[in-house]
Amino acid sequence: MxxxxxxxxxxxxxxxxxxxxxxxxxxxxxxxxxxxxxxxxxxxRPVIDVLKEKAEHGVFGYSAPSSKVDEAICDWLKKRYDWEVNSETFIYTSGIVPTISHMIQAFTEPGDEVIIQTPVYYPFYDVVEKNNRVILKNPLKRNDHHYEMDLAQLESLITDKTKILLLSHPHNPVGRVWRRYELEKLAKLCQKHDLLVISDEIHADLLFDGQTHIPIASINEDMAMRTLTCLAPSKTFNLAGIQASYAVVLDPKKRLKLKQFIQSTFSSINIFAQAATEAAYRHGxxxxxxxxxxxxxxxxxxxxxxxxxxxxxxxxxxxxxxxxxxxxxxxxxxxxxxxxxxxxxxxxxxxxxxxxxxxxxxxxxxxxxxxxxxxxxxxxxxxxxxxxxxx
Structure with a gap:
């Protein structure tokens, strides 16, 4: 062991x-x-220790923004993915599924279409359909024991009502880590058809030997501006019950719109989530x-x-x-x-x-x-x- x-x-x-x-x-x-x-x-263990310290303090009031947490995330993203972002681009949230739901509500209207690549994490269906949006299914192609994106079929689905591609990256449940060339091809289609990309990258740290995670927002400047990236320490460090997650939104206008939408129902992550996130990224x-x-x-x-x-x-x-x-x-x-x-x-x-x-x-x-x-x-x-x- x-x-x-x-x-x-x-x-x-x-x-x-x-x-x-x-x-x-x-x-x-x-x-x-x-x-x-x-x-x-x-x-x-460092996460457990810092949570004990917070509990012993005994006061569990409202949490203020923490520059230490911001810095820990920035350093983690740079070290793990060579992705340089600044803390102004972060929006803290209580979980990736509700965050995706907020994004769909903020950037589409009822009846608009959202592409998902199936088989896929089952809450993707709910965040689209329960918000009265329409799912367009772009099934992955299976070649023996390997799955690939079917980009020709994806492009054939797009109509003037298609607004979002909801990407699972790495893919849950098939376990694919998308390669740069695959992401670049996908990026060209998104640019051509002006699709907003919501990229669920919660499994990004959980890589097998020889694999590299490339945030799709880091592919080029256009993707940086059209991508809403969802991340969290929860899957990586077994912290789901702490309810800590964040979105990286590089386009200032989209970030402001999403922040205003989310703040109508959510103000800040809790003090335990802050402490756990910083400790996990610094010492995990x-x-x-x-x-x-x-x-x-x-x-x-x-x-x-x-x-x-x-x-x-x-x-x-x-x-x-x-x-x-x-x-x-x-x-x-x-x-x-x-x-x-x-x-x-x-x-x-x-x-x-x-x-x-x-x-x-x-x-x-x-x-x-x-x-x-x-x-x-x-x-x-x-x-x-x-x-x-x-x-």
């Missing part, structure tokens, strides 16, 4: 969505939850490096186990995130039957593929951010159910 990582093997009874809501959500008892994207790993890099070594080893463990014992379940090798897209087509089960089989026979809870769109019909999404022991136990359960079914 890593020197940096501290695993929590029992999260039951801690008001954990992942563990304590599994039965209510899935209708199955005693299952191993490998679904929602949080980790069974403690946040970096070693922890993150250890994490990705462990996640990649977990992936290899799953790939090897499936190949030896359950060859009809085929993992799509991720380039980033700690999520694994499992191709279950060869199990030859309808999606609903397969979902129930995993839950009630294998006693394992995944995110069911169809919730990411019809392109996920044959898939399940597995969370790799757990201890090897938890993962081995889940795979052993799956193998037993697999063997019992005679697959």
């Amino acid at each position: 890593s020197n940096e990582l501290e695993f929590v093997l029992d999260r039951l009874g801690t008001d954990s969505m992942k563990w304590d809501m599994t039965e209510a959500r899935f209708g199955a008892r005693d299952v191993i939850p490998l679904w929602v994207a949080d980790m069974d790993i403690k946040a970096p 890099e070693g922890w993150l490096e250890e994490l990705m070594i462990y996640i990649q080893a977990n992936y290899q463990f799953v790939e090897d186990y499936l190949g030896e014992h359950m060859p009809k379940i085929k993992p799509i090798k991720p380039e980033g995130t700690y999520l694994l897209w499992l191709d279950c087509e060869q199990l030859d089960m309808p999606a609903k039957e397969r979902n129930q089989w995993f839950l009630h026979e294998a006693k394992v809870a995944f995110n069911h593929g169809p919730i990411f769109g019809e392109e996920g019909e044959h898939f399940e999404r597995m969370n790799l951010a757990c201890s090897r022991d938890t993962l081995a136990k889940a795979l052993d359960r799956m193998k037993q159910a697999y063997d019992n079914k005679g697959l």
Whole structure:
């Protein structure tokens, strides 16, 4: 086990969505939850220490803007992505999904069209449709175990009502880290058709060996002005419950419009979110490096186990995130039957593929951010159910 990582093997009874809501959500008892994207790993020790310090102070009043947090973010973005921005471009928010919802409301009208690239993170559907906007689906192309953008099909969708491309970057759930040449081609289309880009880059830090994250807003000056980038320390450092996120908006006019819109419902992030963000970005890099070594080893463990014992379940090798897209087509089960089989026979809870769109019909999404022991136990359960079914 890593020197940096501290695993929590029992999260039951801690008001954990992942563990304590599994039965209510899935209708199955005693299952191993490998679904929602949080980790069974403690946040970096410096984050825990600074939160203890804030709690001991004992006064939890309104928080003022913090230049220390601003500087920590600027330094992180420069070091990790070679992306130089200044703190004036930041808008702090309480979560990326509500931020995207605010962006769609601020920059489109009811009936306007938003492009999403499916299969994709399922709240993307809600933030469009529940705001009375129209989804245009641009399915990714799958070439064996690799997904690509279908830019020709994307361009064919665009009408005079199409206003936004909502980008998952790195992509959830398929795990692609988009290359510069792909982003440059996409950028040309966005410029040609004057599309605003909302780029969800929450998984940007979670990269496998050899991968580089390139913020799409850093591609060129035009993309800098037409992109709203959503970022957070939450996925990287397991801080989702702290509710800390921020948008980088380089165009001053767009930034002012969005800030005015958001400030009607939200004034500032809380003091714990501020402290955690600064500590994570200042002192969490070693922890993150250890994490990705462990996640990649977990992936290899799953790939090897499936190949030896359950060859009809085929993992799509991720380039980033700690999520694994499992191709279950060869199990030859309808999606609903397969979902129930995993839950009630294998006693394992995944995110069911169809919730990411019809392109996920044959898939399940597995969370790799757990201890090897938890993962081995889940795979052993799956193998037993697999063997019992005679697959």
